[in-house]
Amino acid sequence: MDPDISLVAGLIGDKTRSKMLMALMGGKALTATELACESDISAQTASTHLSKLTEGGLLVVRKQGRHKYFQLRDHEVAEILEKLLNIGSAQTQRSIDTGPSNPDLRKARICYDHLAGSLGVALYDSLMAEGAIIEEFQSAELTDKGKEFFSNLGVDIEGLRNSRRPLCKSCLDWSERRNHLAGILGQWILEDAFRKKWARKRLDSRVIDFSNSGLKKFLHTYRVSFKI
Amino acid sequence: MDPDISLVAGLIGDKTRSKMLMALMGGKALTATELACESDISAQTASTHLSKLTEGGLLVVRKQGRHKYFQLRDHEVAEILEKLLNIGSAQTQRSIDTGPSNPDLRKARICYDHLAGSLGVALYDSLMAEGAIIEEFQSAELTDKGKEFFSNLGVDIEGLRNSRRPLCKSCLDWSERRNHLAGILGQWILEDAFRKKWARKRLDSRVIDFSNSGLKKFLHTYRVSFKI
């Protein structure tokens, strides 16, 4: 028999649990109470949900003193959530397009470990325009020019290649319905922006706030043309 | 706000609906009654499930006389189901390994439109060994040698490239936990085997039955070494 798809999907299918998972799409490990707060439920309820999610293989947990830190199990899980977001948004797009619906989230947000939103899409476009990457169907490929470009930025390309994860990957943006850059390189770019203090993650949200000067430097570094 | 992931996941999360979806992973469009039968429920219940799945964007429906043919909406949906299968199997592997658990299904089955199971994995391995494809992280790439190989088999490679879907893709096999070939080329290979009457899909199952001579020709054509 096929493995039972409904077990995992049922876990994600609960509204409260999906809130928790989306919070964890921020990439950071969160404690049980943080997750309870994030999804507006009591600590007891959160506890049962979290053990189900862990039991079901969607989360991993690390105990630290009296805290328990939960985290998406791996990129495989993050990818599923991403894909579900896309299908979901294709359906609800009409209702989402109307209303204010958090423009900041649409502009720049974290997608587990890389930059998404209109800024992420603009980055992807300009990397393409500069010839640093080429789009190979679903996955993006780093060109020789791209290798040189990122090496000059201090990226150890060959080192990253040794990882189990793809170097470049294109990931469909649910708000833009266009590709942005995922994969280790996508992760590096975002981490680099954090490291250089160009941007930081807003607390309790997946929004990424760029400072004025940080955004300027980011756009300049990657030759992105991006209005507001 | 994020699109609500729980709506779609909740649809898949019901045991009966997931049975229907798995039946549709066979790639063929099925009628409402067939799907009701497949998932052991009454026609009324099936009807409500099917309208929910359609409303939710997972299925598309085509009316033909007094029949209604349902089908997975597109490859995006099939891919999600595939990924859920993988996560699910990683969890339930222990319980699945024990018991007879349908060895035919593990040997050769259809995965929406391409060949999966141990034979699919063996095919992938030998295409790699022959240097027809190389593994580029998640996606497989056709080499020049591979282009020549498949052109000789009568495949219009450049024609296929114009499609929106990737030519080659590697897809993790839930029973083998190793890659097999998906993408348009994977689809072509399976269709070709059907066309040449090497194999056919077993009714009401995702099992693919190769005839003795068909299997021999298949193995020879793709230089696959495969025991039993």
Added chain:
DNA sequence: CAGATAGTTCGTTGTAGATCGAAGCATAAA
């Protein structure tokens, strides 16, 4: 030590939704 905080377990309640019988509509065959 006491008190505070993080997390869990148990029992109860309330509700969403899966299921089916019955009845109805639409299309096809006779």
Added chain:
DNA sequence: TTTATGCTTCGATCTACAACGAACTATCTG
């Protein structure tokens, strides 16, 4: 036309499970 088949809608039932209050354990703070 009548009869059969495929699918849908309605209403009633029943069950799974999310939620929380209360009571518990474990860890940190003073």
